[in-house]
Amino acid sequence: MEIKATKIDNANAKIEGLITQEEIDRRIDKIAKQLSKTMNIPGFRKGKVPPAVVKQRYGDKLAEDAETELIKEAIDKGFEELGLQKEAMLGEPRFSKYEKQDDKVEFEIEIGLRPKIDLEGYEELIPEVKEPQISDEDVEKRLEELAEASAEFVENPRRKVAKKGDLVVIDFKGRLEDGKEIEGGSAENFELRLGSGQFIPGFEDQVIGMNKGETKTIEVTFPEDYLNKEIAGKPAKFEVTLHAIKEKEKVEINDEFAKKVMPGVKDANLEKLKEEIKKQLKSEELSKLYNEELKPKLIEALVEKYEFDLPNNIVEQEISVQLNNKAASMSEEEIKELRENKEKLEELKKEIEPEAKKSVKATFIVDALAKKEGINVDDQEVIQTIYYEAMQMGRNPQEILEAYQKQGLLPAIKMAMIEDKLLTHLLNKKLQQEAA
Numbered sequence: 001m002e003i004k005a006t007k008i009d010n011a012n013a014k015i016e017g018l019i020t021q022e023e024i025d026r027r028i029d030k031i032a033k034q035l036s037k038t039m040n041i042p043g044f045r046k047g048k049v050p051p052a053v054v055k056q057r058y059g060d061k062l063a064e065d066a067e068t069e070l071i072k073e074a075i076d077k078g079f080e081e082l083g084l085q086k087e088a089m090l091g092e093p094r095f096s097k098y099e100k101q102d103d104k105v106e107f108e109i110e111i112g113l114r115p116k117i118d119l120e121g122y123e124e125l126i127p128e129v130k131e132p133q134i135s136d137e138d139v140e141k142r143l144e145e146l147a148e149a150s151a152e153f154v155e156n157p158r159r160k161v162a163k164k165g166d167l168v169v170i171d172f173k174g175r176l177e178d179g180k181e182i183e184g185g186s187a188e189n190f191e192l193r194l195g196s197g198q199f200i201p202g203f204e205d206q207v208i209g210m211n212k213g214e215t216k217t218i219e220v221t222f223p224e225d226y227l228n229k230e231i232a233g234k235p236a237k238f239e240v241t242l243h244a245i246k247e248k249e250k251v252e253i254n255d256e257f258a259k260k261v262m263p264g265v266k267d268a269n270l271e272k273l274k275e276e277i278k279k280q281l282k283s284e285e286l287s288k289l290y291n292e293e294l295k296p297k298l299i300e301a302l303v304e305k306y307e308f309d310l311p312n313n314i315v316e317q318e319i320s321v322q323l324n325n326k327a328a329s330m331s332e333e334e335i336k337e338l339r340e341n342k343e344k345l346e347e348l349k350k351e352i353e354p355e356a357k358k359s360v361k362a363t364f365i366v367d368a369l370a371k372k373e374g375i376n377v378d379d380q381e382v383i384q385t386i387y388y389e390a391m392q393m394g395r396n397p398q399e400i401l402e403a404y405q406k407q408g409l410l411p412a413i414k415m416a417m418i419e420d421k422l423l424t425h426l427l428n429k430k431l432q433q434e435a436a
Contacts, residue, residue: 001070005078011115011309014096015078019070019105027066028055067105075109088113091313112311117368125301127294129431132285134278142277146261147253153246162210162245164195169244170207172218174236182236183228189243200236207240215241286431295423302365303358310360318356319349326352366419375425377417382410385417 002018032051041049041057055062075093079086090112097108153167162168170192174185194204206218218238226232251257258273265272326348327335338345370376386404387397404410 001074001077003074003077003081005081007082009309011113011311013078013082013084013111013113015075015093015109015111017071017074017078017107017109019067019074019107021103023070024063024066024105027070028059028062031062031065031069032058071107071109074107075111078109078111084113090114090311091317094313094316110312112313115308115310115364117306117308117364119306119365119368119372121305122302122369125298125305126426126430127297127301129289129294129427129434131431131435132282132289134281134285138281139274139277142281143253143274146277147251147257148248150257150261151248151251154249155244155246159245159247160212162194162208162212162242164208165247166194167246168192168194168207168210168242169246171241171243172238174238176231176234176236182231185236185238203238207242210240210242212242212245215239290424290427294427295420298423298426299362299366299419302369303362306361306365308361308364310357310364315353315357315360318360319352322352322356322359323349362419363415366415366422369426370418370422373422373425375418375422377414377421379410379414382414382417386413 001020001023004016006014006016008014029051032054035058036049036051036054037047039049039054040046041053044050044053076086079089093109093111095107096110097106099106159166168191170190171188172186172190174182176182192198192204192207194208196204198204200220200222202220203218206216206220210216216239218240219235220238221235222228222231222233224233253270255269258270259268262268262273262276327338330338338348383401386401390397390400404413
């Protein structure tokens with residue numbers, strides 16, 4: 001086997017090789033001999049199958065396996081020549097040439113390598129972080145929001161007319177224009193928060209202003225995109241009777257209120273609640289500052305400062321990912337044109353390439369910095385995050401996790417979490433230094 005290994009740059013290598021047919025035949029014989037000891041073939045005792053029979057039955061597959069084994073050995077030898085460990089290889093090797101002739105196979109393999117990055121001076125790139133200032137007015141506003149959220153709806157016997165924000169108790173029965181009752185379109189003693197947008201557009205607006213005890217016919221039109229296609233876009237009439245009007249009771253903001261919203265806190269009082277709110281508001285403002293301004297600024301600065309070679313195969317993968325994302329917003333005609341016009345596809349890839357390189361570069365910098373700063377995210381954290389977000393969306397967490405696994409998205413999610421954790425860590429360190 002002839003092998004020539006060349007390092008193209010610090011992130012890419014090329015292995016050129018030639019395998020003779022004699023080498024392939026010898027490897028086929030070796031594999032056939034090994035299989036003959038374990039194969040079950042009718043007419044032969046187990047372990048006594050002649051290698052010639054194995055070759056006759058599985059000749060093409062044996063040749064394929066032999067070539068695969070020899071290519072793997074060629075890669076190993078190539079790494080030896082380059083003085084590199086196999087762990088330095090990133091992604092799958094790519095064939096830039098594979099020519100099979102009667103007496104030999106010639107090939108060229110491109111290999112991506114983990115780039116070495118000198119991160120000296122990264123601390124200087126971390127932007128200045130100013131601690132958010134929270135005013136007493138901000139705290140009071142949040143207190144009022146908490147009181148509003150915790151207030152219960154109670155029936156006010158003096159209230160006769162429904163207004164926006166009320167919780168009303170109604171009966172309703174819906175029919176289409178032809179008089180046909182709407183399936184699932186009726187209920188008794190139904191509680192509806194006016195202004196919530198819970199019902200068909202226009203329904204709640206017509207309940208507003210109704211008197212307690214009043215019965216009224218409300219006319220609406222179902223949206224065109226309504227889930228039940230049989231009634232989507234159709235006009236309907238609802239007979240509505242208003243039984244009760246409930247409004248939020250006034251909540252006194254005092255020590256008792258503080259104890260209610262701070263269960264388990266020893267000696268809870270209004271002053272302690274205000275302190276906690278101030279901390280929470282500061283944390284929210286800091287998170288907003290980090291995510292909307294400082295994290296993008298820091299990534300941009302890191303990408304701009306450090307120059308290093310990128311593995312071509314990883315860049316190609318990123319181009320494919322971004323191309324697929326772009327295709328998701330394209331029309332069928334645009335996608336068809338890209339499939340049929342290779343020049344246009346290559347133009348689009350060229351257009352995407354700078355952003356793809358930037359993304360790959362950022363990923364390698366984050367990975368190297370995370371190792372340097374001791375930042376890690378384990379698989380359990382990834383699963384917990386997916387479960388939490390799925391429940392927030394009202395989705396089945398296990399189904400979401402399995403879908404992500406099937407699509408191969410877990411490594412990307414983990415990397416995004418590491419990036420977020422790292423940047424938060426660096427900015428917090430800067431904040432502490434400036435506060436000291």
